[in-house]
Amino acid sequence: MQITNTLSGRKETFEPASLPVRMYVCGLTPKNEPHLGHARLFVANDVIRRYLEFRGYPVKYVQNFTDIDDKTIEAAKRENTTAAEVARRYMDGYFRDMDALGVRRADEFTYVTQFMPQIIDCVQQLIDKGHAYTLPGENGVDQDVYFATATFPEYGKLSKRDEEAMQAGARIEPDERKRDPRDFALWKSAKPGEPWWDSPWGHGRPGWHIECSVMAMATLGEQIDIHGGGMDLIFPHHENEIAQSESLTGVSPFARYWVHTGLLQLGDEKMAHSGKFVTIRSVLETVPAPALRLYLLGQSYRTQFTYLAEQVAATVTRWRRWVEARQSAERALAAQQTSADEISDAFADVREEFIAAMDDDFNTSRATAAIDDLVRRLNDLSSKKDASPADRRAGLALLDELTGVLGVALDPARDLRRAVSDADRVEIERLVAERSAARQARNWAEADRLRKELDERFGVVVKDSAQGSTWELK
Ligand SMILES: [Zn+2]
Incomplete structure (x- = not known):
């Protein structure tokens, strides 16, 4: 080291x-x-x-x-x-x-x-x-x-x-x-x-x-x-x-x-x-704390760098990708009949790369990139119904291990999107599901109307991808 x-x-x-x-x-x-x-x-x-x-x-x-x-x-x-x-x-x-x-x-x-x-x-x-x-x-x-x-x-x-x-x-x-x-x-x-x-x-x-x-x-x-x-x-x-x-x-x-x-x-x-500064407290009003931590680890500890709010916003997305990959992998694993005895070393190379990065003067920039790689591969597995449960389990365990070393919590409850009331959340989820159904039925007018309603009532932005629709607060 x-x-x-x-x-x-x-x-x-x-x-x-x-x-x-x-x-x-x-x-x-x-x-x-x-x-x-x-x-x-x-x-x-x-x-x-x-x-x-x-x-x-x-x-x-x-x-x-x-x-x-x-x-x-x-x-x-x-x-x-x-x-x-x-x-x-x-x-x-x-x-x-x-x-x-x-x-x-x-x-x-x-x-x-x-x-x-x-x-x-x-x-x-x-x-x-x-x-x-x-x-x-x-x-x-x-x-x-x-x-x-x-x-x-x-x-x-x-x-x-x-x-x-x-x-x-x-x-x-x-x-x-x-x-x-x-x-x-x-x-x-x-x-x-x-x-x-x-x-x-x-x-x-x-x-x-x-x-x-x-x-x-x-x-x-x-x-x-x-x-x-x-x-x-x-x-x-x-x-x-x-x-x-x-x-x-x-x-x-x-x-x-x-x-x-x-x-x-x-x-x-x-x-x-002028000797002014940005307090941690003020940033944490809009940025989930683990995402701010990940942002700070995006560069190695010796680097001098400039704090940019746009880059923090991009890191919030990066952190959410990690959280959501973890959730999808858990869901996919729960849906399978699995035997816990099976062991997989499908991600051994990621672990090696993480250690090589951190052994090199605690290079967290490279180490977090290794986790991005793990997240991509875990998402690939999640999209395949017949993927090996042992592989999924190994990927999940490694994700928890490595984010634990960096102290970046993947707790979805830390996401500020959750700062809406439970009643609102239920309503938002209902409208998003309704909109997905409209899209599947190719009823674009209805899907657009629902997008507008979500924005006007809750300030919610909907994002569509191959995996489905997600939402976040503006
Ligand atoms: Zn001192």
Whole structure:
């Protein structure tokens, strides 16, 4: 199995140090409603986790919440509440949306506000070892603590930036007091009106980077196997995590595989520039959650791609094809006298192709194409009355297995077409059947009249194919 490791810049054979595989993913800063970028990141890592398990590697998956941060504090001011309340509200939003998308919950969630003693201890150790230094804080009473990047010669090994570029980057926020422009805050002295914790350096709170280092090591040990996150975190966040963790423990590398998910862009550039985003919640009002998940898996996790509503609509159709293929195959199987003893390997090639695709750096684009192939062949069988029941059974079982690995539920109840009332549904089904009968009798005028009635009364569009007529809401 091959994984692209940002640290080496290459695809590498995956070999965990021991079992279970220890996986840490940089989680949510709960400062607003989770958006499609979050959906992409967490679905991608969920699939990595599921696929490792499918391949026989047990996984311990840890993810954090940055539940205190400049941005949660800002949001609290804006919304006239506390940072803790802001964090709680949007963490609830995270669980609501990720549950809908079929993202399995982490084995352990870590919350920054629950790790203060460990964070303070690690900052103190970095000072004791000469990797960090204090400076007087703005209020003249409390102190700031900075990491001394010059004490970590490998700084830059993840992002491959040279010293000059990093110094130039750091100069965007010049701070004359720092020993080196690349140095970053481990502990920030308290500002008026902001939450603070007591520490050897007075009142303050931790910097973002040290939090992840401490929470990852506290839950998974000094070396982890897979560290995940968005590509936007490579520098400085993950670069800084490496500097802190490796300086603290002397264990290198801190993470054996750095696995970065590409960013999802919005089609409307102006929206992206104004800092707006599309919330998961708003998309799920019109798109079945498993179809959105399938859309996000349509490209490999490393790809940067642009969210396009038309492509999502096409993916809803693709997902329905999978659901309907499953239903037709089940019906065809139920109509046959079958013996469950018969075994078929009619679809062994599809399973092999799926595994080859996923073994190649979790290529979900290719893996979902393999499922399309399976669906086509399953539909072929469904149209043949005398097809082998063992083949049908094998195809159905494989469809369930592979969509299970990707976490794409084929539950027809998740289809928003079902968002009509039961009474309406009965009436719609009756009219569609009546229209099919009219078509069979070549009564085109009546069929057209019924099509119009379905549209006007229910906003229903009827689609005709060789297999019969189906309907959906406009
Ligand atoms: Zn992090």
